[in-house]
Amino acid sequence: MIIPRRSGMPKFVTPPEEVNWEELIELDKKYFLRPISTAKEYSPLPIARTEGPYLITSENVKILDFMSVLHCANAGAYHPKIAQAIKEYADHFGYLYEGGFLEQMRPKVCKFLIEEAFKGDMARVGFGNSGSEAVEYALMIARVYTGKPYVVTRWYDYHGWTAGAVANTIIPYLRDLAITPTKPGEVPEIKTPVGGIVPYTAIAPPPHCYRCPIGHTYPDCKDRKGMLACINVLKELILAHQPYVAAVITEVVQGSCGVFAPPPEYNPQLRQITKELGVLWIDDEVICGFGRTGPWFGYQNWDIKPDIVTFAKGVTGSHIPVGGVAISPELAKWFDERKWWHASTFASHPLGMAAAYAALTVYKEEKLIPDHAKKIGKRLEEGLKGIKDRHKSVGNVSGMGLIWGIELVKNKETKEPIFPQDRFYFWHEEAVKIPSKVVAVKCIERRLLVSTFAANNITLMPTLVVTEDEVDRAIDILDKAIEEVDKMV
Numbered sequence: 001m002i003i004p005r006r007s008g009m010p011k012f013v014t015p016p017e018e019v020n021w022e023e024l025i026e027l028d029k030k031y032f033l034r035p036i037s038t039a040k041e042y043s044p045l046p047i048a049r050t051e052g053p054y055l056i057t058s059e060n061v062k063i064l065d066f067m068s069v070l071h072c073a074n075a076g077a078y079h080p081k082i083a084q085a086i087k088e089y090a091d092h093f094g095y096l097y098e099g100g101f102l103e104q105m106r107p108k109v110c111k112f113l114i115e116e117a118f119k120g121d122m123a124r125v126g127f128g129n130s131g132s133e134a135v136e137y138a139l140m141i142a143r144v145y146t147g148k149p150y151v152v153t154r155w156y157d158y159h160g161w162t163a164g165a166v167a168n169t170i171i172p173y174l175r176d177l178a179i180t181p182t183k184p185g186e187v188p189e190i191k192t193p194v195g196g197i198v199p200y201t202a203i204a205p206p207p208h209c210y211r212c213p214i215g216h217t218y219p220d221c222k223d224r225k226g227m228l229a230c231i232n233v234l235k236e237l238i239l240a241h242q243p244y245v246a247a248v249i250t251e252v253v254q255g256s257c258g259v260f261a262p263p264p265e266y267n268p269q270l271r272q273i274t275k276e277l278g279v280l281w282i283d284d285e286v287i288c289g290f291g292r293t294g295p296w297f298g299y300q301n302w303d304i305k306p307d308i309v310t311f312a313k314g315v316t317g318s319h320i321p322v323g324g325v326a327i328s329p330e331l332a333k334w335f336d337e338r339k340w341w342h343a344s345t346f347a348s349h350p351l352g353m354a355a356a357y358a359a360l361t362v363y364k365e366e367k368l369i370p371d372h373a374k375k376i377g378k379r380l381e382e383g384l385k386g387i388k389d390r391h392k393s394v395g396n397v398s399g400m401g402l403i404w405g406i407e408l409v410k411n412k413e414t415k416e417p418i419f420p421q422d423r424f425y426f427w428h429e430e431a432v433k434i435p436s437k438v439v440a441v442k443c444i445e446r447r448l449l450v451s452t453f454a455a456n457n458i459t460l461m462p463t464l465v466v467t468e469d470e471v472d473r474a475i476d477i478l479d480k481a482i483e484e485v486d487k488m489v
């Protein structure tokens with residue numbers, strides 16, 4: 001039987017003007033297994049389509065997205081060239097397994113990543129389907145290579161939700177959620193460090209200078225050799241667990257638990273100490289990669305090179321789920337000489353590779369990375385500094401490039417947080433009391449989307465396709481929204 005290929009295919013998508021959103025919302029509420037909100041709280045925003053840096057609702061309202069949807073749509077939630085590349089490749093492939101077969105996109109993606117994005121710092125790339133899987137892959141590589149079990153992570157780090165990744169995610173409510181679901185109004189009981197499910201994790205202090213968790217004040221925290229106090233603690237922690245430490249995993253700018261950037265010395269000193277102690281550095285670039293901090297990867301802001309890099313989100317502009325790892329030339333040589341095991345059905349999926357190649361080409365040809373990202377980053381930084389000066393409730397702004405956090409406080413002098421649980425709170429419907437939510441609601445009323453993963457911290461991560469005018473508009477909207485919090489303090 002001859003199956004007609006492209007003609008006479010059923011149409012799966014209802015034309016936008018005929019969509020019954022009320023009915024769809026009801027169906028969704030009835031059947032979708034919802035994370036994060038209770039059934040009562042659940043109220044998704046119906047989006048009819050996406051366009052560059054805008055989400056367009058079912059009522060045709062255009063929302064300027066300063067969250068890159070989930071810190072991932074670096075080229076905008078719809079980029080025509082990426083969409084076109086996927087459509088064209090879908091005419092040739094529905095699926096192919098990476099282990100035994102080769103299509104034309106993967107080698108091109110690998111070449112681009114190694115030669116242009118990593119500039120030769122890394123030698124091999126491998127793929128998976130998400131950031132969490134990328135982290136699992138990196139942990140496996142570190143443990144296989146060193147033959148050691150321990151990984152050092154940091155307070156406030158987010159590395160994903162699969163077993164290995166969540167073991168290195170140190171946000172109490174997130175780790176605790178796995179075992180202690182909460183009802184509205186309940187604060188999850190915190191079990192530290194979640195007993196038996198997290199072996200081989202050691203937790204270092206983060207470089208959160210605004211509220212140093214080990215009681216220091218930057219730059220007075222430096223010792224006679226100029227080493228930061230938090231780096232000295234990290235060093236002691238590694239020594240205390242030696243000879244069993246495989247790696248330290250960090251982000252160059254902590255992203256998911258309310259952004260804060262480290263002081264300039266932090267990442268170079270982290271690299272220095274890991275080298276001195278013979279421990280690998282896994283640089284988790286799931287958020288910081290692909291222009292988020294300006295250059296292709298966050299580590300490129302300093303004269304340092306990781307041993308292992310994880311990436312996801314921006315590699316395809318999030319048009320198709322792809323994650324992956326890259327390893328240094330030294331590790332590549334070791335792995336080239338051995339047989340080892342990693343398997344994932346969908347890794348290097350042809351459509352993912354087509355999306356990745358298109359996204360990387362868009363970043364390069366449209367000069368989004370590094371030129372536009374750096375220009376927009378400067379504009380955003382200037383705007384945010386103005387916001388800090390103008391508002392009595394803004395204690396700090398911290399970040400770099402296109403990843404920023406605004407810290408809301410009761411009192412600028414004492415830095416007292418407005419919402420006492422601060423970063424240790426999993427919000428419920430009483431969100432009206434939470435400063436970051438107050439701002440987010442006011443922003444969405446004026447058609448700006450910002451993210452609010454921590455109670456007192458507004459996170460801004462615009463797409464790389466925003467213009468300077470759009471940055472100015474966002475700053476203006478934020479300015480007005482933060483006035484609401486000024487009234488609360």
Ligand SMILES: Cc1ncc(COP(=O)(O)O)c(C=O)c1O
Nearest residue numbers: 130131132158159160284286287
């Ligand atoms: C730094 C970092 N690593 C890993 C992950 C996990 O990625 P995914 O949600 O794709 O599994 C995230 C997700 O936000 C992340 O921010």
